[in-house]
Amino acid sequence: MQYQGVLTKMQTEINDPIQYYLVFESDFIHMNQLLDKKVRIEFVGYQCLACGENKKIFRQGYCYDDFYNQPQVGDWVMRPELSTAHLGIEDRDLEFEKKAQLQPHIVYLANSSNVKVGVTRKSQVPTRWIDQGAHEAIEIVEVPNRYLAGITEVALKEKVADKTNWRTMLKNEITDEDLISFKNKLKDFIPNEVKEYFVENGKETQLRFPVLQYPNTVKSLNLEKTPEYSGVLKGIKGQYLIFEDNTVFNVRNNEGYVVSLTIT
Template sequence: MTYQGVLRKMTTELSDPIQYYLLFETDFIHMNQLLEKTINIKFVGYECLNCGLNKTIFRQGFCKSCFFDIPQAADWIMKPELSTAHLDKEDRDLEYEKRVQLQPHIVYLANSSNVKVGVTRKSQVPTRWIDQGAHEAIEIVEVPNRYLAGITEVALKEHVADKTNWRTMLKNDIADEDLVTWREKLKQYIPDEAKEYYIASNSETNIHFPVLHYPTKPKSLNLDKTPNYTGKLVGIKGQYLIFEDDTVFNVRSNEGYVVAISIA
């Protein structure tokens, strides 16, 4: 059976283990059901997630012209501290920026390759943690806008990591951490503007991924260099498909690529 469509990050469902779904325009694949099956991924073309044209993807699933124009790819997406909607100040599209920035945001600690701090909209919990391949996570503050979350993250990353080592995450070469203790330790570094939003009462969330075998030396599949790949699926973690030969495929970093997926 063959499915064809434009890649977007997999949809997830919090259960034990996480359930993964790859959604195409007219179909979907329940990826957990493909474990231990041989699948072929074939590159077909590009489809910008904004304009829909067959143009080379630049970043985040967008072609170059869209990336530098649309509000969904503005700098404040990756750097929340640059948010200005709370000041009624436009970056690219104030209506969009108010809709996204002026809603509850969570600053959290997650353990994927190490303990790291991050920011997400409250509506994206626990999706954000799953996408990062975190096996445990906890909230630190819940603030009313993206700017406050951003400045809190900037302050905390002086004392804890803000990046995930994807190879360590995929190899599962990680230790359990006491995130409640980490949260208590970092509380003192929360900026004054955000101190009132500190969360002291919740416990950590534990996440289990559908992985049969972890790779020992993960190597990333690049569709531009290898437009046709066949392998046996042995795991899914974060937004990565893990294959028996240690090849890993990051679905999210290939958003906007049109592929044909065949199942043996």
């Protein structure tokens, strides 16, 4: 079987284990069915997710120009505390920013390599946790806009990490934590204007990933340095494909790359 298309992050479905789908313009690939099969990945070119042109991808699937122009990659995306739509202040496109920022957001704890704090739109729960490779997660607060989520994250990351060690996550060197207790210890550090949104009775969400074999060491596949690669797929975790020879491929980090996939 052979497929060709532009990489975007894999779509997921919560199940036991998580179900993964790679979506191309004319193909829909159920990635769980490829476990234990040989997969050949060939780099074909670029296609910017905004302009659609064959221009070198700069970041997050966009060419240089679009990365600095498109509203969906404004600074407030990575730093929610910079959100200004609630004040009616435009960054790049106020209407887009109102739709994205003025909706319920969750500040959460997720445990993938360690317990970390993060922010996501409520509509992206549990997708965000799956994408991070978290095996357990819990909501801390549910707020009405992105700004309030952002200032909460800033306050809490003085007490808990806000980064994931992706190598540890992929090697499955993880420890289960009591996230309810962890959350309750953070309650006093939530900003005063957010305390009313604390989620009192939340439960942990447990997630299991389709992995047959975890890598002992981690070798990251870079398509520009290695434009052709073949390996036996042994697992999927977060947005990573894990191969038998310890090679891992981050699908999300390669958004906007045109690839050919051959399955044998």
